Amino acid sequence: MSDPLQAALKVAASGLNAQSTRLRIVSENLANAQSTAKTAGGDPYRRKTVSFATELDRSTGVETVRIAEVGKDTSELVEEYDPSHPAADSRGYVKYPNVSMVVEMADMREANRSYEANLQVVKQARELIAMTVDLLRNS
Template sequence: MDALKSISSTAASGMRAQAERLRVVSENVANASTTAEQAGGDPYRRKTISFGAGTDEATGAAIVEVSEIAKDMGDFKLRYDPSHPAADDNGYVKMPNVNPLIEMSNMREAARGYEANLSMMERAREMRSQLLNLLE
């Protein structure tokens, strides 16, 4: 097994996972104010992402995979706005269960994870280059 290839495989899987996490966070932030189209209907429901361990068949390296993208079944916020087209009979509009502070925290964590994996890829590339220089 080529250790440098395994490092690249593992780091690449981490970058893919964090990019997918960032996509989910982006959807949540974009829809943080999206209400239902009909009165009393449900608005956008926040998405969550879970990761799981896997194995790269080509290298045998441990990798990370997206195991599930699910909907957060937490309660919706209610906002009193009887003139809103999505308001129920009591004048309340269901708002998405998206908390922008949590999403921003998830965004920063995804970005840091991506950067850490990118650093691993760069180090593996540098080591590969050094090895080739030694063999010349």
């Protein structure tokens, strides 16, 4: 395999892995968007965030992407007045996660497009490798 194709595959594979993790985190956020604390007055699920970092792949000499951290969004939780709810505090307020469906859907769309772009790079690199092998066989 030629070095540029190996580098392209390495970069695309790291992108696929990073975006896959990002999609999993977005899914967790969406799944927990309406959850509440298990105890009265407790804190519910907090939105998770993903941070990326670049990393030098020494075997190919290219920069790849990796997950630097899966953190928690420290923005304010949403409070709603519902004194009959089991998770209500002494004032009658229930805390809900700081998850915005609009933000999560936008993140999901962006991660999906990035994943598809990396997948396309892998497909094209595989085609080029196959074409190279065919040329070498026929010469």
